[in-house]
Amino acid sequence: xxxxxxxxxxxxxxxxxxxxxxxxxxxxxxxxxxxxxxxxxxxxxxxxxxxxxxxxxxxxxxxxxxxxxxxxxxxxxxxxxxxxxxxxxxxxxxxxxxxxxxxxxxxxxxxxxxxxxxxxxxxxxxxxxxxxxxxxxxxxxxxxxxxxxxxxxxxxxxxxxxxxxxxxxxxxxxxxxxxxxxxxxxxxxxxxxxxxxxxxxxxxxxxxxxxxxxxxxxxxxxxxxxxxxxxxxxxxxxxxxxxxxxxxxxxxxxxxxxxxxxxxxxxxxxxxxxxxxxxxxxxxxxxxxxxxxxxxxxxxxxxxxxxxxxxxxxxxxxxxxxxxxxxxxxxxxxxxxxxxxxxx
Amino acid sequence: xxxxxxxxxxxxxxxxxxxxxxxxxxxxxxxxxxxxxxxxxxxxxxxxxxxxxxxxxxxxxxxxxxxxxxxxxxxxxxxxxxxxxxxxxxxxxxxxxxxxxxxxxxxxxxxxxxxxxxxxxxxxxxxxxxxxxxxxxxxxxxxxxxxxxxxxxxxxxxxxxxxxxxxxxxxxxxxxxxxxxxxxxxxxxxxxxxxxxxxxxxxxxxxxxxxxxxxxxxxxxxxxxxxxxxxxxxxxxxxxxxxxxxxxxxxxxxxxxxxxxxxxxxxxxxxxxxxxxxxxxxxxxxxxxxxxxxxxxxxxxxxxxxxxxxxxxxxxxxxxxxx
Numbered sequence: 142x143x144x145x146x147x148x149x150x151x152x153x154x155x156x157x158x159x160x161x162x163x164x165x166x167x168x169x170x171x172x173x174x175x176x177x178x179x180x181x182x183x184x185x186x187x188x189x190x191x192x193x194x195x196x197x198x199x200x201x202x203x204x205x206x207x208x209x210x211x212x213x214x215x216x217x218x219x220x221x222x223x224x225x226x227x228x229x230x231x232x233x234x235x236x237x238x239x240x241x242x243x244x245x246x247x248x249x250x251x252x253x254x255x256x257x258x259x260x261x262x263x264x265x266x267x268x269x270x271x272x273x274x275x276x277x278x279x280x281x282x283x284x285x286x287x288x289x290x291x292x293x294x295x296x297x298x299x300x301x302x303x304x305x306x307x308x309x310x311x312x313x314x315x316x317x318x319x320x321x322x323x324x325x326x327x328x329x330x331x332x333x334x335x336x337x338x339x340x341x342x343x344x345x346x347x348x349x350x351x352x353x354x355x356x357x358x359x360x361x362x363x364x365x366x367x368x369x370x371x372x373x374x375x376x377x378x379x380x381x382x383x384x385x386x387x388x389x390x391x392x393x394x395x396x397x398x399x400x401x402x403x404x405x406x407x408x409x410x411x412x413x414x415x416x417x418x419x420x421x422x423x424x425x426x427x428x429x430x431x432x433x434x435x436x437x438x439x440x441x442x443x444x445x446x447x448x449x450x451x452x453x454x455x456x457x458x459x460x461x462x463x464x465x466x467x468x469x470x471x472x473x474x475x476x477x478x479x480x481x482x483x484x485x
Numbered sequence: 486x487x488x489x490x491x492x493x494x495x496x497x498x499x500x501x502x503x504x505x506x507x508x509x510x511x512x513x514x515x516x517x518x519x520x521x522x523x524x525x526x527x528x529x530x531x532x533x534x535x536x537x538x539x540x541x542x543x544x545x546x547x548x549x550x551x552x553x554x555x556x557x558x559x560x561x562x563x564x565x566x567x568x569x570x571x572x573x574x575x576x577x578x579x580x581x582x583x584x585x586x587x588x589x590x591x592x593x594x595x596x597x598x599x600x601x602x603x604x605x606x607x608x609x610x611x612x613x614x615x616x617x618x619x620x621x622x623x624x625x626x627x628x629x630x631x632x633x634x635x636x637x638x639x640x641x642x643x644x645x646x647x648x649x650x651x652x653x654x655x656x657x658x659x660x661x662x663x664x665x666x667x668x669x670x671x672x673x674x675x676x677x678x679x680x681x682x683x684x685x686x687x688x689x690x691x692x693x694x695x696x697x698x699x700x701x702x703x704x705x706x707x708x709x710x711x712x713x714x715x716x717x718x719x720x721x722x723x724x725x726x727x728x729x730x731x732x733x734x735x736x737x738x739x740x741x742x743x744x745x746x747x748x749x750x751x752x753x754x755x756x757x758x759x760x761x762x763x764x765x766x767x768x769x770x771x772x773x774x775x776x777x778x779x780x781x782x783x784x785x786x787x788x789x790x791x792x793x794x795x796x797x798x799x800x801x802x803x804x805x806x807x808x
Contacts, residue, residue: 405780
């Protein structure tokens with residue numbers, strides 16, 4: 142897995158990609174291309190590194206989609222080959238491709254291509270920065286060639302007028318390319334905007350959502366049963382797991398789940414358990430197809446053979462679980478008894 | 486008495502084997518240095534040597550060994566000199582943990598209460614490294630003693646044992662009774678060490694000094710000691726109860742695993758005034774905690790420190806947190 146803390150930006154170039162207008166106005170809507178990369182001072186480099194890390198922390202793992210007609214996989218690979226393609230010219234092609242991928246509803250932005258190192262590996266990051274409508278971007282000239290003034294861009298980002306909202310990172314790995322994509326401005330119920338992931342980048346999500354969801358469910362249950370001591374906490378976490386999976390969020394973000402539902406001392410061990418199971422702390426898309434049937438009920442099994450089954454929403458209401466001082470569990474069920482019968 | 490031919494054979498045999506013994510000395514010295522430092526004993530001195538050929542031959546002649554090659558056990562030797570006597574037991578444990586001990590002698594336990602004499606601890610250890618020696622010959626002697634014991638041993642060695650004439654009984658007694666001063670010196674040094682350790686603020690000072698030493702190995706930078714004090718006091722609940730000595734192995738292993746990343750961050754951020762903590766030794770604690778349990782760090786930080794400082798540090802480390 143890519144350690145984002147190893148990212149070091151070597152080169153950076155910015156192109157302005159306007160909203161794509163339709164009809165007769167479309168002809169005047171063209172990217173404003175830089176002709177040379179932006180000078181990178183140390184503090185500006187650090188600022189962009191931090192923004193990149195901050196955005197990619199909850200990114201999805203992606204792979205190139207062989208069925209996609211996008212030219213981006215070829216352009217990315219050409220930059221990372223032993224004989225790399227020209228950085229500026231390739232970035233200009235990317236800006237033109239982004240503009241062509243966008244529909245009329247996609248806002249204007251700044252396509253930023255970064256040549257990076259991650260430890261001993263080379264990589265590229267492609268970011269679309271949001272630009273507020275009407276915000277003027279100051280351009281600069283270097284030896285007569287046009288480019289962007291990064292200090293000005295950073296100031297805009299600091300004042301929240303501009304923020305990263307779509308970011309991707311590609312690093313060559315054994316057998317292909319490791320990719321991460323994050324979209325902080327995704328629509329309700331989606332993980333990454335289709336135009337950015339598929340049409341522009343030519344990628345698809347690496348994980349099969351229903352399989353990842355089941356692996357997350359299994360790993361979390363294992364953590365609850367093997368690493369959590371208190372019976373009360375076990376029940377509470379199980380209910381939280383069910384609630385998390387049944388929520389309207391389109392993705393699972395383990396770090397957020399840990400922060401929102403687990404006691405402080407259980408959070409890191411939880412992420413460690415996921416790591417042992419080969420799951421990252423980053424996000425993965427959710428699909429309940431393989432787990433929906435087991436989300437309906439929670440079952441408690443006791444040492445002496447007693448089992449209790451209930452619905453998650455009954456916990457805390459009709460079913461109460463307490464940790465006793467002697468290490469045993471006290472369970473209280475308050476309901477109208479319907480029948481008693483022999484176990485078959 | 487060994488024949489001339491036997492002595493010559495011994496000399497030639499040792500000449501060929503000496504490079505292997507030099508490798509053994511280097512190996513034992515490195516292993517001891519590393520592991521002793523990890524146990525928080527930073528002030529020990531390590532001296533390794535192989536016996537020179539003439540000393541070996543003279544010893545064989547003097548002692549009249551039946552099998553001098555096997556009987557001379559100190560062809561390779563490493564001496565560890567401690568500042569205070571209490572560190573000896575820590576180093577003894579390191580030797581036992583790292584090597585197979587074939588002989589152990591604590592001279593302190595061999596003297597009667599009314600006797601005075603040398604007090605060092607001696608080991609013979611088998612060193613299982615790939616050198617051109619029979620397995621049973623890969624022996625290294627390890628001596629452990631205090632600086633005061635070493636001072637006395639050096640005097641006694643030159644004046645008592647290696648003197649061209651045997652000193653008179655009165656002179657011998659005068660030299661031997663010096664060891665009493667060494668014993669008193671060590672006892673007093675230990676007493677003051679315990680007193681200093683119990684001084685208010687010592688544990689914090691020791692922690693900061695230790696951190697600074699580790700920090701300076703990664704990057705040369707003057708830090709603000711008052712800020713270090715505030716930060717370590719604030720983060721104290723996250724640190725081991727045993728203080729610096731207990732934290733050292735955790736930190737060493739963390740730095741070893743992430744050295745390239747730490748160097749990269751210090752290179753990129755030392756001059757960046759948006760991240761003032763990066764130029765402080767306690768940044769190592771912050772990065773270590775971000776790596777091992779960022780949730781506890783966030784909880785603690787929220788209670789006592791400005792959140793934006795940690796958020797920037799966490800982005801530099803590659804694991805952004807919200808505080």
